[in-house]
Amino acid sequence: MNKLYQFDEVFDTQSVFRKLLKAMSYPGEQVSVTEEKEKLFGNYPALLAAAMTLLDNEVTFAAMGNSELSHDIRLVTLSQETEPDKADYLFVTKAEQLSDAFASAKCGTLTDPHTSATIIIRDNEALCKALCLSGPGIDGVREYACSELLCEAIAARDNQVYEYPQGVDMIFISDSGRIMAVPRLVKRRETNGICCSIRR
Amino acid sequence: MTQADHYNYAFLDEGSKREIRRTTLKAIAIPGYQVPFGSRELPIGRGWGTGGIQLTLSLIGPEDTLKVIDQGSDESVNAVNIKKFIRLTTNADITTDTHKATLIQSRHRIPEIPLDENQILIFQVPIPEPLRIVEPREEVTKKMHAEKDYAPIWLQLYESLIRYGKVTIPTEYPCTVENRYIMNPSPIPKFDNPKLHQAKCLYLFGAGREKKIYAVPPYTDVVSLAFDDVPFERENFTGKCCRLCGSTNTYLDEMYDGETGERFYQCSDTSYCKEVRANANH
Numbered sequence: 001m002n003k004l005y006q007f008d009e010v011f012d013t014q015s016v017f018r019k020l021l022k023a024m025s026y027p028g029e030q031v032s033v034t035e036e037k038e039k040l041f042g043n044y045p046a047l048l049a050a051a052m053t054l055l056d057n058e059v060t061f062a063a064m065g066n067s068e069l070s071h072d073i074r075l076v077t078l079s080q081e082t083e084p085d086k087a088d089y090l091f092v093t094k095a096e097q098l099s100d101a102f103a104s105a106k107c108g109t110l111t112d113p114h115t116s117a118t119i120i121i122r123d124n125e126a127l128c129k130a131l132c133l134s135g136p137g138i139d140g141v142r143e144y145a146c147s148e149l150l151c152e153a154i155a156a157r158d159n160q161v162y163e164y165p166q167g168v169d170m171i172f173i174s175d176s177g178r179i180m181a182v183p184r185l186v187k188r189r190e191t192n193g194i195c196c197s198i199r200r
Numbered sequence: 201m202t203q204a205d206h207y208n209y210a211f212l213d214e215g216s217k218r219e220i221r222r223t224t225l226k227a228i229a230i231p232g233y234q235v236p237f238g239s240r241e242l243p244i245g246r247g248w249g250t251g252g253i254q255l256t257l258s259l260i261g262p263e264d265t266l267k268v269i270d271q272g273s274d275e276s277v278n279a280v281n282i283k284k285f286i287r288l289t290t291n292a293d294i295t296t297d298t299h300k301a302t303l304i305q306s307r308h309r310i311p312e313i314p315l316d317e318n319q320i321l322i323f324q325v326p327i328p329e330p331l332r333i334v335e336p337r338e339e340v341t342k343k344m345h346a347e348k349d350y351a352p353i354w355l356q357l358y359e360s361l362i363r364y365g366k367v368t369i370p371t372e373y374p375c376t377v378e379n380r381y382i383m384n385p386s387p388i389p390k391f392d393n394p395k396l397h398q399a400k401c402l403y404l405f406g407a408g409r410e411k412k413i414y415a416v417p418p419y420t421d422v423v424s425l426a427f428d429d430v431p432f433e434r435e436n437f438t439g440k441c442c443r444l445c446g447s448t449n450t451y452l453d454e455m456y457d458g459e460t461g462e463r464f465y466q467c468s469d470t471s472y473c474k475e476v477r478a479n480a481n482h
Protein backbone atom coordinates (compact mmCIF):
# COMPACT_ATOMS: atom_id res chain seq x y z
CA MET A 1 0.00 0.00 0.00
CA ASN A 2 1.30 3.41 -0.92
CA LYS A 3 1.48 5.90 1.89
CA LEU A 4 -0.02 9.33 1.47
CA TYR A 5 3.27 10.84 2.59
CA GLN A 6 6.94 10.05 3.08
CA PHE A 7 7.24 12.17 6.25
CA ASP A 8 8.80 9.93 8.87
CA GLU A 9 6.81 9.93 12.08
CA VAL A 10 9.91 9.26 14.16
CA PHE A 11 12.79 11.09 12.50
CA ASP A 12 11.06 13.92 10.65
CA THR A 13 8.95 14.85 13.68
CA GLN A 14 12.12 14.83 15.78
CA SER A 15 13.81 17.13 13.32
CA VAL A 16 10.81 19.48 13.07
CA PHE A 17 10.51 19.53 16.85
CA ARG A 18 14.13 20.61 17.26
CA LYS A 19 13.52 23.45 14.83
CA LEU A 20 10.38 24.52 16.69
CA LEU A 21 12.41 24.33 19.90
CA LYS A 22 15.10 26.52 18.35
CA ALA A 23 12.50 29.01 17.12
CA MET A 24 10.84 29.21 20.55
CA SER A 25 14.19 29.47 22.35
CA TYR A 26 15.52 32.19 20.06
CA PRO A 27 12.46 34.28 19.13
CA GLY A 28 12.80 36.28 15.94
CA GLU A 29 15.36 33.87 14.48
CA GLN A 30 14.35 31.93 11.39
CA VAL A 31 14.54 28.16 11.11
CA SER A 32 13.55 26.04 8.13
CA VAL A 33 11.53 22.84 7.76
CA THR A 34 11.66 22.99 3.96
CA GLU A 35 13.22 19.55 3.68
CA GLU A 36 10.75 17.89 6.03
CA LYS A 37 7.61 19.53 4.62
CA GLU A 38 8.50 18.31 1.09
CA LYS A 39 7.54 14.86 2.34
CA LEU A 40 3.97 15.93 3.12
CA PHE A 41 0.98 16.55 0.88
CA GLY A 42 -1.84 19.00 0.18
CA ASN A 43 -1.77 22.78 0.14
CA TYR A 44 -0.38 23.24 3.66
CA PRO A 45 2.52 20.80 4.01
CA ALA A 46 4.57 23.09 6.28
CA LEU A 47 1.63 23.55 8.67
CA LEU A 48 1.05 19.81 8.56
CA ALA A 49 4.67 19.17 9.50
CA ALA A 50 4.17 21.22 12.66
CA ALA A 51 0.79 19.56 13.30
CA MET A 52 2.25 16.06 12.98
CA THR A 53 5.01 17.02 15.38
CA LEU A 54 2.79 18.48 18.10
CA LEU A 55 -0.77 17.22 17.73
CA ASP A 56 -2.49 13.93 18.55
CA ASN A 57 -5.71 12.74 20.14
CA GLU A 58 -4.64 14.23 23.50
CA VAL A 59 -4.99 17.82 22.24
CA THR A 60 -7.48 19.77 20.14
CA PHE A 61 -7.17 22.29 17.36
CA ALA A 62 -9.19 24.85 15.42
CA ALA A 63 -8.54 25.51 11.73
CA MET A 64 -10.63 28.72 11.80
CA GLY A 65 -12.93 27.61 8.98
CA ASN A 66 -10.25 26.18 6.69
CA SER A 67 -11.91 22.85 5.94
CA GLU A 68 -9.10 21.48 3.78
CA LEU A 69 -6.52 22.10 6.49
CA SER A 70 -8.89 20.74 9.13
CA HIS A 71 -9.38 17.55 7.11
CA ASP A 72 -5.66 17.05 6.54
CA ILE A 73 -4.76 17.66 10.19
CA ARG A 74 -7.40 15.22 11.43
CA LEU A 75 -6.23 12.67 8.90
CA VAL A 76 -2.58 12.68 9.95
CA THR A 77 -2.77 13.49 13.67
CA LEU A 78 -6.08 12.00 14.92
CA SER A 79 -6.51 15.29 16.79
CA GLN A 80 -10.09 16.53 17.09
CA GLU A 81 -11.19 19.92 15.82
CA THR A 82 -13.06 22.08 18.31
CA GLU A 83 -14.23 25.66 18.82
CA PRO A 84 -11.43 28.27 18.78
CA ASP A 85 -12.07 29.14 22.44
CA LYS A 86 -11.45 25.53 23.48
CA ALA A 87 -8.62 24.64 21.14
CA ASP A 88 -5.06 23.97 22.24
CA TYR A 89 -3.74 24.91 18.79
CA LEU A 90 -5.28 27.50 16.49
CA PHE A 91 -4.28 27.53 12.83
CA VAL A 92 -4.67 30.91 11.18
CA THR A 93 -4.34 30.78 7.39
CA LYS A 94 -5.91 34.15 6.58
CA ALA A 95 -4.67 37.47 7.94
CA GLU A 96 -8.21 38.73 8.58
CA GLN A 97 -8.75 35.92 11.11
CA LEU A 98 -6.01 37.21 13.41
CA SER A 99 -8.10 39.36 15.73
CA ASP A 100 -10.81 36.67 15.97
CA ALA A 101 -8.21 34.08 16.79
CA PHE A 102 -6.74 36.18 19.59
CA ALA A 103 -10.16 37.15 20.89
CA SER A 104 -11.08 33.49 21.31
CA ALA A 105 -7.78 31.79 22.13
CA LYS A 106 -7.36 30.32 25.62
CA CYS A 107 -4.77 32.26 27.60
CA GLY A 108 -4.52 29.86 30.56
CA THR A 109 -5.01 30.86 34.19
CA LEU A 110 -2.64 32.37 36.74
CA THR A 111 -2.46 28.94 38.40
CA ASP A 112 -2.23 26.92 35.18
CA PRO A 113 -0.79 29.22 32.53
CA HIS A 114 0.23 26.19 30.45
CA THR A 115 -3.42 25.55 29.54
CA SER A 116 -3.17 28.43 27.07
CA ALA A 117 -3.43 28.02 23.31
CA THR A 118 -0.65 28.21 20.75
CA ILE A 119 -1.53 30.13 17.60
CA ILE A 120 0.12 28.84 14.45
CA ILE A 121 0.00 31.47 11.73
CA ARG A 122 0.57 30.89 8.03
CA ASP A 123 2.82 33.75 7.01
CA ASN A 124 3.91 33.93 3.38
CA GLU A 125 4.69 37.62 3.38
CA ALA A 126 8.10 39.04 2.61
CA LEU A 127 10.22 39.94 5.61
CA CYS A 128 10.10 43.63 4.76
CA LYS A 129 9.90 45.07 8.26
CA ALA A 130 12.58 45.66 10.82
CA LEU A 131 11.15 44.88 14.20
CA CYS A 132 12.86 45.39 17.54
CA LEU A 133 12.11 42.62 19.99
CA SER A 134 13.18 41.89 23.54
CA GLY A 135 12.46 39.20 26.11
CA PRO A 136 13.70 35.73 27.06
CA GLY A 137 15.73 34.20 24.23
CA ILE A 138 16.82 37.58 22.93
CA ASP A 139 20.16 39.14 23.86
CA GLY A 140 19.01 42.59 24.97
CA VAL A 141 16.97 44.37 22.31
CA ARG A 142 17.56 43.11 18.80
CA GLU A 143 16.28 43.98 15.38
CA TYR A 144 14.73 41.19 13.34
CA ALA A 145 13.48 40.98 9.79
CA CYS A 146 9.82 40.12 9.81
CA SER A 147 6.59 40.41 7.92
CA GLU A 148 3.78 42.94 8.17
CA LEU A 149 1.62 40.03 9.34
CA LEU A 150 3.93 39.30 12.27
CA CYS A 151 3.70 42.94 13.34
CA GLU A 152 -0.09 42.77 13.09
CA ALA A 153 -0.18 39.55 15.08
CA ILE A 154 1.85 41.10 17.90
CA ALA A 155 -0.54 44.08 17.89
CA ALA A 156 -3.55 41.73 17.98
CA ARG A 157 -1.97 39.86 20.88
CA ASP A 158 -1.15 43.06 22.78
CA ASN A 159 -4.77 44.18 22.36
CA GLN A 160 -5.78 41.33 24.65
CA VAL A 161 -3.69 42.77 27.51
CA TYR A 162 -2.99 39.37 29.04
CA GLU A 163 -1.80 39.31 32.61
CA TYR A 164 1.41 37.27 32.58
CA PRO A 165 1.90 34.30 33.08
CA GLN A 166 -1.33 34.10 31.12
CA GLY A 167 -0.81 34.60 27.42
CA VAL A 168 -0.65 33.05 24.00
CA ASP A 169 2.42 31.85 22.11
CA MET A 170 2.75 32.33 18.37
CA ILE A 171 4.48 30.31 15.69
CA PHE A 172 4.73 31.73 12.16
CA ILE A 173 5.13 29.25 9.33
CA SER A 174 5.47 29.99 5.62
CA ASP A 175 4.48 27.57 2.86
CA SER A 176 8.18 27.37 2.00
CA GLY A 177 8.91 26.04 5.50
CA ARG A 178 10.29 29.16 7.19
CA ILE A 179 9.46 29.22 10.91
CA MET A 180 9.69 32.03 13.47
CA ALA A 181 8.21 32.10 16.95
CA VAL A 182 7.07 34.80 19.33
CA PRO A 183 6.42 33.38 22.82
CA ARG A 184 4.22 35.34 25.20
CA LEU A 185 6.99 37.23 27.03
CA VAL A 186 8.59 38.59 23.87
CA LYS A 187 7.71 42.24 23.44
CA ARG A 188 8.04 44.77 20.70
CA ARG A 189 10.42 47.57 21.61
CA GLU A 190 10.58 50.96 20.05
CA THR A 191 13.96 52.38 19.23
CA ASN A 192 14.25 56.09 18.50
CA GLY A 193 10.49 56.20 18.55
CA ILE A 194 10.35 54.06 15.43
CA CYS A 195 8.84 50.65 15.40
CA CYS A 196 8.01 48.32 12.57
CA SER A 197 10.05 50.50 10.24
CA ILE A 198 10.50 49.61 6.59
CA ARG A 199 13.74 47.72 6.09
CA ARG A 200 16.34 49.55 4.08
CA MET B 201 19.89 -7.37 13.66
CA THR B 202 21.29 -5.22 16.41
CA GLN B 203 19.99 -5.12 19.94
CA ALA B 204 18.50 -1.71 19.31
CA ASP B 205 16.05 -3.14 16.76
CA HIS B 206 13.93 -4.45 19.61
CA TYR B 207 13.14 -0.94 20.78
CA ASN B 208 11.48 2.18 19.47
CA TYR B 209 14.00 4.79 18.44
CA ALA B 210 14.84 6.67 21.64
CA PHE B 211 12.84 4.07 23.58
CA LEU B 212 9.72 6.18 24.24
CA ASP B 213 6.64 5.73 22.07
CA GLU B 214 5.90 8.68 19.79
CA GLY B 215 2.85 9.73 21.85
CA SER B 216 5.00 10.10 24.96
CA LYS B 217 7.60 12.11 23.04
CA ARG B 218 4.92 14.39 21.61
CA GLU B 219 3.57 15.15 25.07
CA ILE B 220 7.04 15.90 26.41
CA ARG B 221 7.77 18.06 23.37
CA ARG B 222 4.55 20.06 23.77
CA THR B 223 5.34 20.47 27.45
CA THR B 224 8.89 21.59 26.69
CA LEU B 225 7.74 24.34 24.31
CA LYS B 226 5.30 25.58 26.97
CA ALA B 227 8.07 25.53 29.57
CA ILE B 228 10.22 27.74 27.34
CA ALA B 229 7.35 30.18 26.87
CA ILE B 230 6.85 30.50 30.66
CA PRO B 231 10.40 30.52 32.06
CA GLY B 232 10.75 28.94 35.50
CA TYR B 233 7.15 27.70 35.62
CA GLN B 234 6.79 23.97 36.30
CA VAL B 235 4.64 22.49 33.54
CA PRO B 236 2.99 19.18 34.49
CA PHE B 237 3.31 16.21 32.14
CA GLY B 238 2.42 12.51 32.16
CA SER B 239 5.76 11.05 33.17
CA ARG B 240 6.49 7.53 31.86
CA GLU B 241 7.95 4.54 33.63
CA LEU B 242 11.40 3.70 32.34
CA PRO B 243 13.21 0.39 32.73
CA ILE B 244 15.94 1.98 34.81
CA GLY B 245 16.64 2.33 38.47
CA ARG B 246 15.00 4.98 40.58
CA GLY B 247 17.25 7.88 41.36
CA TRP B 248 18.70 7.84 37.87
CA GLY B 249 16.64 10.85 37.05
CA THR B 250 13.93 9.61 34.72
CA GLY B 251 12.72 13.18 34.12
CA GLY B 252 16.03 14.17 32.59
CA ILE B 253 16.27 10.97 30.56
CA GLN B 254 12.73 11.40 29.20
CA LEU B 255 13.64 14.93 28.11
CA THR B 256 16.82 13.70 26.44
CA LEU B 257 14.96 10.88 24.68
CA SER B 258 12.32 13.26 23.32
CA LEU B 259 15.01 15.67 22.06
CA ILE B 260 17.66 13.39 20.65
CA GLY B 261 18.09 12.66 16.94
CA PRO B 262 20.71 11.21 14.58
CA GLU B 263 22.52 14.56 14.36
CA ASP B 264 23.13 14.80 18.10
CA THR B 265 26.19 14.17 20.20
CA LEU B 266 25.39 13.38 23.81
CA LYS B 267 27.38 14.00 26.97
CA VAL B 268 26.18 12.75 30.35
CA ILE B 269 27.68 13.84 33.63
CA ASP B 270 26.89 12.91 37.19
CA GLN B 271 28.61 14.67 40.10
CA GLY B 272 30.59 16.50 37.41
CA SER B 273 32.06 13.27 36.08
CA ASP B 274 31.52 11.58 32.71
CA GLU B 275 32.71 8.26 34.13
CA SER B 276 30.52 7.85 37.21
CA VAL B 277 28.37 4.70 37.33
CA ASN B 278 25.15 6.67 36.80
CA ALA B 279 26.52 8.63 33.86
CA VAL B 280 27.88 5.51 32.18
CA ASN B 281 24.61 3.61 32.63
CA ILE B 282 22.50 6.46 31.28
CA LYS B 283 24.80 6.70 28.24
CA LYS B 284 24.52 2.93 27.66
CA PHE B 285 20.74 3.07 27.86
CA ILE B 286 20.41 5.99 25.46
CA ARG B 287 22.99 4.60 23.05
CA LEU B 288 21.25 1.22 22.99
CA THR B 289 18.03 2.81 21.73
CA THR B 290 19.41 5.61 19.54
CA ASN B 291 22.95 4.67 18.50
CA ALA B 292 23.74 8.32 19.26
CA ASP B 293 27.29 9.64 19.25
CA ILE B 294 28.57 9.97 22.79
CA THR B 295 31.29 12.33 23.93
CA THR B 296 32.97 13.50 27.08
CA ASP B 297 34.13 16.68 25.32
CA THR B 298 31.84 19.53 26.38
CA HIS B 299 32.66 21.49 23.20
CA LYS B 300 31.43 18.66 20.97
CA ALA B 301 28.16 17.90 22.77
CA THR B 302 24.84 19.15 21.40
CA LEU B 303 22.91 17.66 24.33
CA ILE B 304 24.32 17.48 27.84
CA GLN B 305 22.46 15.64 30.57
CA SER B 306 23.46 16.50 34.11
CA ARG B 307 22.30 16.55 37.66
CA HIS B 308 24.81 18.24 39.94
CA ARG B 309 26.85 20.51 37.74
CA ILE B 310 26.91 22.96 34.87
CA PRO B 311 30.17 22.46 32.92
CA GLU B 312 32.92 25.01 33.52
CA ILE B 313 33.09 25.86 29.82
CA PRO B 314 30.36 28.36 28.88
CA LEU B 315 27.79 26.61 26.69
CA ASP B 316 26.78 27.85 23.27
CA GLU B 317 23.62 28.54 21.30
CA ASN B 318 23.72 25.11 19.66
CA GLN B 319 23.84 23.30 23.01
CA ILE B 320 21.07 22.22 25.38
CA LEU B 321 21.71 21.31 29.01
CA ILE B 322 19.16 18.88 30.45
CA PHE B 323 18.93 18.60 34.22
CA GLN B 324 17.51 15.62 36.05
CA VAL B 325 15.76 17.17 39.04
CA PRO B 326 14.73 15.21 42.13
CA ILE B 327 12.57 17.91 43.78
CA PRO B 328 11.42 20.58 41.35
CA GLU B 329 9.36 22.63 43.83
CA PRO B 330 11.48 25.35 45.51
CA LEU B 331 8.65 26.10 47.95
CA ARG B 332 8.49 22.51 49.20
CA ILE B 333 10.81 23.39 52.12
CA VAL B 334 8.18 25.80 53.42
CA GLU B 335 4.94 24.14 52.21
CA PRO B 336 4.34 20.39 51.74
CA ARG B 337 1.02 20.67 49.87
CA GLU B 338 1.21 20.85 46.07
CA GLU B 339 -2.12 22.70 45.69
CA VAL B 340 -0.85 25.39 48.09
CA THR B 341 2.52 25.84 46.38
CA LYS B 342 0.75 26.11 43.02
CA LYS B 343 -1.41 28.88 44.47
CA MET B 344 1.64 30.60 45.94
CA HIS B 345 3.29 30.63 42.51
CA ALA B 346 0.06 31.91 40.93
CA GLU B 347 -0.14 34.78 43.41
CA LYS B 348 3.62 35.34 43.43
CA ASP B 349 3.32 34.83 47.17
CA TYR B 350 6.94 34.14 47.98
CA ALA B 351 6.99 35.65 51.48
CA PRO B 352 7.38 32.24 53.23
CA ILE B 353 10.59 31.34 51.39
CA TRP B 354 12.04 34.83 51.98
CA LEU B 355 11.19 34.43 55.63
CA GLN B 356 12.98 31.07 55.66
CA LEU B 357 16.11 32.66 54.19
CA TYR B 358 15.90 35.52 56.66
CA GLU B 359 15.57 33.17 59.64
CA SER B 360 18.57 31.18 58.52
CA LEU B 361 20.51 34.45 58.24
CA ILE B 362 19.55 35.46 61.78
CA ARG B 363 20.34 32.04 63.22
CA TYR B 364 23.54 31.17 61.37
CA GLY B 365 24.72 34.53 60.08
CA LYS B 366 24.39 33.27 56.50
CA VAL B 367 21.98 31.53 54.19
CA THR B 368 22.59 27.84 54.79
CA ILE B 369 21.34 26.33 51.55
CA PRO B 370 24.35 24.62 49.90
CA THR B 371 22.74 23.31 46.71
CA GLU B 372 19.38 23.77 45.01
CA TYR B 373 19.72 27.42 45.98
CA PRO B 374 16.49 29.06 44.76
CA CYS B 375 16.50 31.80 42.15
CA THR B 376 14.00 34.11 40.53
CA VAL B 377 13.51 33.65 36.81
CA GLU B 378 12.68 36.64 34.61
CA ASN B 379 11.50 38.52 37.69
CA ARG B 380 8.51 36.20 38.09
CA TYR B 381 8.86 32.57 39.18
CA ILE B 382 11.05 31.30 41.97
CA MET B 383 12.74 28.17 40.65
CA ASN B 384 14.78 25.29 42.01
CA PRO B 385 17.91 25.10 39.84
CA SER B 386 18.36 21.34 40.58
CA PRO B 387 21.09 20.16 42.96
CA ILE B 388 23.84 22.28 41.44
CA PRO B 389 26.14 24.10 43.86
CA LYS B 390 25.63 27.85 44.33
CA PHE B 391 28.84 28.16 42.31
CA ASP B 392 26.86 27.27 39.18
CA ASN B 393 23.78 29.47 39.76
CA PRO B 394 25.25 32.53 37.97
CA LYS B 395 25.80 30.38 34.86
CA LEU B 396 22.01 30.20 34.45
CA HIS B 397 21.75 33.96 34.05
CA GLN B 398 21.71 35.34 30.49
CA ALA B 399 23.32 32.17 29.12
CA LYS B 400 23.62 31.46 25.42
CA CYS B 401 22.21 27.94 25.75
CA LEU B 402 18.82 26.52 26.64
CA TYR B 403 18.43 24.85 30.05
CA LEU B 404 15.71 22.24 30.50
CA PHE B 405 14.74 20.62 33.80
CA GLY B 406 12.91 17.30 34.10
CA ALA B 407 11.46 15.77 37.25
CA GLY B 408 10.12 12.28 36.53
CA ARG B 409 8.60 11.32 39.84
CA GLU B 410 7.03 14.75 40.34
CA LYS B 411 5.99 14.86 36.66
CA LYS B 412 7.22 18.39 35.94
CA ILE B 413 9.22 20.03 33.18
CA TYR B 414 10.55 23.57 33.35
CA ALA B 415 13.00 25.71 31.45
CA VAL B 416 15.36 28.62 31.47
CA PRO B 417 15.55 29.90 27.89
CA PRO B 418 18.74 31.54 26.61
CA TYR B 419 19.26 35.21 27.52
CA THR B 420 16.93 35.03 30.50
CA ASP B 421 17.37 36.75 33.85
CA VAL B 422 18.05 34.30 36.66
CA VAL B 423 18.79 35.92 40.00
CA SER B 424 19.67 33.94 43.13
CA LEU B 425 17.62 35.02 46.15
CA ALA B 426 19.51 37.46 48.36
CA PHE B 427 19.02 40.48 50.57
CA ASP B 428 20.27 43.97 49.78
CA ASP B 429 22.69 43.97 52.71
CA VAL B 430 23.60 40.27 52.44
CA PRO B 431 24.38 39.57 48.80
CA PHE B 432 24.35 36.10 47.24
CA GLU B 433 27.69 34.35 47.61
CA ARG B 434 29.08 31.40 45.74
CA GLU B 435 31.30 28.80 47.39
CA ASN B 436 34.67 30.34 48.02
CA PHE B 437 37.77 28.42 46.96
CA THR B 438 40.25 31.21 47.63
CA GLY B 439 43.70 29.83 48.30
CA LYS B 440 42.79 26.39 46.97
CA CYS B 441 43.53 24.86 43.61
CA CYS B 442 43.02 21.62 41.71
CA ARG B 443 45.85 19.23 42.52
CA LEU B 444 45.72 17.80 38.99
CA CYS B 445 45.45 20.83 36.71
CA GLY B 446 46.11 23.72 39.09
CA SER B 447 42.87 25.54 38.25
CA THR B 448 41.79 28.16 40.77
CA ASN B 449 38.61 29.24 39.00
CA THR B 450 36.64 25.98 39.03
CA TYR B 451 34.31 24.24 41.45
CA LEU B 452 36.54 21.99 43.55
CA ASP B 453 35.66 18.72 45.26
CA GLU B 454 37.34 18.25 48.62
CA MET B 455 39.00 14.85 49.05
CA TYR B 456 40.97 12.97 51.67
CA ASP B 457 43.80 10.58 51.24
CA GLY B 458 42.72 7.61 53.41
CA GLU B 459 46.30 6.63 54.25
CA THR B 460 47.98 9.95 54.94
CA GLY B 461 44.84 11.82 56.03
CA GLU B 462 45.92 14.60 53.74
CA ARG B 463 43.20 16.89 52.40
CA PHE B 464 43.28 17.99 48.76
CA TYR B 465 41.11 19.50 46.05
CA GLN B 466 40.21 18.43 42.56
CA CYS B 467 38.06 19.89 39.74
CA SER B 468 34.56 18.46 39.96
CA ASP B 469 34.22 18.87 36.16
CA THR B 470 36.51 16.01 35.16
CA SER B 471 36.48 16.67 31.41
CA TYR B 472 37.40 20.32 31.95
CA CYS B 473 40.25 19.24 34.22
CA LYS B 474 41.54 16.86 31.51
CA GLU B 475 41.31 19.61 28.91
CA VAL B 476 43.36 22.02 31.02
CA ARG B 477 46.02 19.36 31.54
CA ALA B 478 46.08 18.43 27.84
CA ASN B 479 46.50 22.07 26.83
CA ALA B 480 49.29 22.54 29.38
CA ASN B 481 51.21 19.64 27.84
CA HIS B 482 51.26 21.22 24.38
Ligand SMILES: [Zn+2]
Nearest residue numbers: 442445467473
Ligand atom coordinates in the same frame (compact mmCIF):
# COMPACT_ATOMS: atom_id res chain seq x y z
ZN1 LIG C 1 41.53 20.33 37.62
